[in-house]
Amino acid sequence: MxxxxxxxxxxxxxxxxxxxxxxxxxxxxxxxxxxxxxxxxxxxxxxxxxxxxxxxxxxxxxxxxxxxxxxxxxxxxxxxxxxxxxxxxGKPTHIENWGNVVAIGGGLGLAPIHHICQGVKEAGNNLTVIMGFRKKDLIFWEDKMQLLADRVIVTTNDGSYGMKGLVTDALKKLIDEGERIDMVICAGPVPMMKAVADLTRPHNIPTIASLNPIMVDGTGMCGACRVTVGGEVKFACVDGPEFNAHEVDFDELMNRLCMFKSLEKVAMERFQE
Ligand code: FES
Structure with a gap:
């Protein structure tokens, strides 16, 4: 029940x-x-x-x-x-006392980020959370993140709340200001995770992405959730859902997420009839 x-x-x-x-x-x-x-x-x-x-x-x-x-x-x-x-x-997040951790959640990506942040704090890390939304009306769980993190930065695309811009703008600012960042963990839309990985890669900042591929059985049997990481095929449901963001083929993931768009549209139209 x-x-x-x-x-x-x-x-x-x-x-x-x-x-x-x-x-x-x-x-x-x-x-x-x-x-x-x-x-x-x-x-x-x-x-x-x-x-x-x-x-x-x-x-x-x-x-x-x-x-x-x-x-x-x-x-x-x-x-x-x-x-x-x-x-x-799925595999639990591998959490250590890394030092200074920046956790980045875009929209619904805050779901994994919130639970991971609880573990990150329990392990004794200093935690900065960057939460990204399109506009003020879409913000949620800021209060929970404030309770958990040492610092919370909220970004909105239109500047209606917090810092105007994307989560990567906030992360870039921290990097440009010379802050020591020992680990970045991100979850959210695929383009956002790709942009985070592209930003941290040249600085050699270890980065974990929590992926959100299509899933069916969730037990490694169907192959629906396959992603390419470091040139190898992985099943996000059993090998992940978190991977080294610098090795994830985000373009392939994006294409696979769009595979059933037309069928999903038809199903939605029928549901609304
Ligand atoms: Fe089927 Fe991962 S959801 S293999």
Whole structure:
């Protein structure tokens, strides 16, 4: 029984679900994800665990309404039951006391980043979080990040809140100012992660990206989530979802994410009829 304990809209098209899943809440580690189905015939939706509460037996997930399945999920309310929640899946983030860590989350990328940041702080790191959004209305979880991090920088593309520009502008400023950065961890849209990797590579700043490919089974059997890292094929669901960002073929990942766009459009139109 995966009961929805609470649901709230965080921003336009983004919902936060707290779900009763005691075994997952007990075992989940930063970086791991679950795959949920709303109904027996529902599509599998991979979602990173943004937060867990082992005492309450709950996990927190963020969902962006991007297609039929996520729109269907957004129709679920507090008290409703999800068909299944499988997890925790994927490898936990390898976390050490690196020193000065910059964690970068773009939009929904804040889900993995929040959980990872909890681990980063527990390991004794100094943590700067850069959160990027298109505009002020889309910002969420700034309060949670403020509680967690030593410093939070919010960027908006239009300058309606925080620093005007992209997360990479904020990161570049830190680098240009000569700050020592021992590790960068990023999650969000693929172009954002690619830009972060391109920025840190010449400075030899180790960089981890939490990837978000299409997933089906989540157990390494179907190959849907394959990505190329350092010239080798990896399955994000079992080998990742985090990889050395300097070695990820982001262009291939972007192409693969667009593969089913036309079919997704048709499914969405039928759902809305
Ligand atoms: Fe099927 Fe990773 S989702 S192999």
């Amino acid at each position: 995966y009961r929805i304990v609470s649901k709230r809209e965080l921003a336009e098209n983004v919902d936060e679900f707290v779900i009763e899943a005691p075994l997952i809440a007990e075992k989940a580690k930063p970086g791991q994800f679950v795959i949920i189905r709303t109904t027996a015939k529902g599509e599998r939706i991979p979602l990173t665990i943004a937060e867990k509460d082992p005492e309450a037996g709950t996990i927190t997930l963020m969902v962006q309404r991007v297609g039929k399945s996520t729109f269907h999920l957004s129709c679920f309310e507090e008290g409703n039951i999800l068909k299944d929640v499988v997890g925790p899946l």
